[in-house]
Amino acid sequence: MTPAPLAARLRVPSGPLFFPVTAFGPDGSVDLDTYRAHVRAGVEAGAAAVFACCGTGEFHALSPEEFEACVRAAVAETGGRVPVVAGAGYGTALAVRYARLAHDAGADGLLAMPPYLVVAGQEGLLRHYREIAAATPLPVIVYQRDNAVFTPETVVGLARTEGVVGLKDGLGDLDLMQRIVSAVRTEVPGDFLYFNGLPTAEQTQLAYDAIGVTLYSSAVFCFAPEIALAFHRALTTGDRATVHRLLDGFYRPFVELRARGRGYAVSLVKAGVRLRGLDVGEVRPPLNEPGEDHLKQLAQVIERGYALLARDTTED
Numbered sequence: 001m002t003p004a005p006l007a008a009r010l011r012v013p014s015g016p017l018f019f020p021v022t023a024f025g026p027d028g029s030v031d032l033d034t035y036r037a038h039v040r041a042g043v044e045a046g047a048a049a050v051f052a053c054c055g056t057g058e059f060h061a062l063s064p065e066e067f068e069a070c071v072r073a074a075v076a077e078t079g080g081r082v083p084v085v086a087g088a089g090y091g092t093a094l095a096v097r098y099a100r101l102a103h104d105a106g107a108d109g110l111l112a113m114p115p116y117l118v119v120a121g122q123e124g125l126l127r128h129y130r131e132i133a134a135a136t137p138l139p140v141i142v143y144q145r146d147n148a149v150f151t152p153e154t155v156v157g158l159a160r161t162e163g164v165v166g167l168k169d170g171l172g173d174l175d176l177m178q179r180i181v182s183a184v185r186t187e188v189p190g191d192f193l194y195f196n197g198l199p200t201a202e203q204t205q206l207a208y209d210a211i212g213v214t215l216y217s218s219a220v221f222c223f224a225p226e227i228a229l230a231f232h233r234a235l236t237t238g239d240r241a242t243v244h245r246l247l248d249g250f251y252r253p254f255v256e257l258r259a260r261g262r263g264y265a266v267s268l269v270k271a272g273v274r275l276r277g278l279d280v281g282e283v284r285p286p287l288n289e290p291g292e293d294h295l296k297q298l299a300q301v302i303e304r305g306y307a308l309l310a311r312d313t314t315e316d
Contacts, residue, residue, distance in 0.1 A: 005192055006109045006139045007165045009083050016218035016228045017195075019056040021270045022070055024281035030066045032073050038222075038273065039077040045225035047082060050074050054087040054111050056219050056266055061284035068101040075106035085141065089113035092128050103136040110140045111168065114148035122154045126161075133163035143197060145170030152176075152183035160190040166193030169213065172204065178211045194309030199265035200258060202231050203251050206243065209235070209307050219265070220254070223272030225291055227305045239316040250305035263287040269296060275299055 010017075021102045023034035039050055053059050053067050054075040062070065071086045077086055086102035088095045088110045099110055105150060112132050125148060137149050140163050144150055149171055150158070158164045164286070169177055177194075193215060196208040201216035208216065221228035227250060234242035258264045267283045271290050272281060275298065282289050290298065 005275065006083055006085075007191060008129070010049060010166075010193060010215065011105075011191065013215065014048035015048040016221040016232050017049050017215065018042040018047035018221050019051045019054050019217050019219055020074070021222055021266075021273055022057045022062065022066075022138075023279075024284065028280070028281075028284070030062075030070065032069060034278065035070060036073050036077050038278060038280060039074050041278070042221065042225065043082055045139050046229050047221065047225075049083045049085060049218065050078055051085045051111055052087070052107070054085075056217075056269055057087070058266060058287070059087040059089060060285060061287075064097065064101055067098060067271065068105050071102050071105035071107050077149065081164060083108035085109040085111050087111050087113055088132060090116045095128070095132050095256055099132055099135045099138065099140075103138050107138060109165075110136075110138050111141050111143055113143045114146050117147070119147045122151055126154055129158060130161050130162065133161055133219065137163075139163055139165040141166040141168050141195065143168045143170060145197065149176075150180070152179045153184065155180045156183050156187045159184045159190070159192045166195060168195035168197040168217070169208075170197040170199075172198050174207060174211060177208070179212060181212050183268060188289050200251060200255050203247065203255050205235060213308070219269045220251075220272075222269050223276045224302055224305055226309055230309055235290050245308055246305070249308045250301065253301045253304070254298075257294060257301060260294060261290055264290060264294075268294070271295055271298060272302060275302060 020038050025031040052071050074084050084107050086107040088098040100108055112129055115128055129142050142158055144167055155167055192270040194213040196205055196213050196216035198204050204218050231246050236243045258268050267287050268290055270280055270283055
């Protein structure tokens with residue numbers, strides 16, 4: 001797939017962007033059968049794209065061989081119905097290797113995550129992502145967060161780089177994002193994509209929407225696709241009453257629970273998938289599982305979210 005078709009398919013998604021968890025068996029190895037079932041269920045539920053082996057999918061915990069196998073499985077399960085975007089990260093050499101593995105596995109694009117550990121200057125960051133983009137024909141979305149924070153000028157440079165089609169923001173600095181959007185709009189007219197990549201992005205999407213960042217990742221879609229779909233539909237149709245009802249009754253309680261544990265942006269999501277009936281196993285170290293009390297609270301939050309949907313159906 002060329003950069004233009006991928007960007008076109010992502011620009012106005014028909015549903016949430018799906019970031020599946022990676023399934024592990026009782027012995028800790030990757031469980032490809034369960035992973036395929038998880039991806040298949042998400043696509044059938046209405047996902048607009050599959051972002052395989054990214055943050056929610058524990059990219060950091062996968063060997064290159066496991067990564068390639070999972071991306072290949074995701075590509076097979078989608079069958080071309082929706083694009084598959086794979087993670088790529090670490091230092092430049094390893095990020096290029098993962099990019100090539102994703103290309104060989106049939107991915108349609110890359111989510112380039114921050115480089116490992118180092119805090120680099122803008123010139124070095126720009127060179128890093130340009131080398132990733134040059135490594136394969138795959139279009140690249142650059143992930144801003146942690147040690148990869150860009151000035152508007154650097155994002156202009158990224159937008160001018162062949163193969164770089166968008167920026168995903170996991171930092172949450174709306175002033176910076178507004179200046180980035182403005183600078184790119186001024187200097188590089190076109191269709192550069194922007195994504196809200198904060199954990200539980202629905203919680204902040206109204207604010208991002210206001211500055212022109214209309215795309216967002218949905219970890220909730222992993223375990224409560226009906227809730228994520230209802231929110232996405234309400235947001236895109238301007239149904240603010242439903243948006244506010246889901247934010248107040250489901251998303252805010254979920255985010256407050258997520259904030260009670262380190263790594264819960266991944267482990268709580270994976271626990272949610274298990275609570276909903278698919279045994280995707282536990283997270284790998286260094287992440288840890290939520291405590292029993294938090295699991296009970298998670299079950300209550302999910303139950304409350306589905307009760308809100310049932311009430312909406314009854315009222316209709």
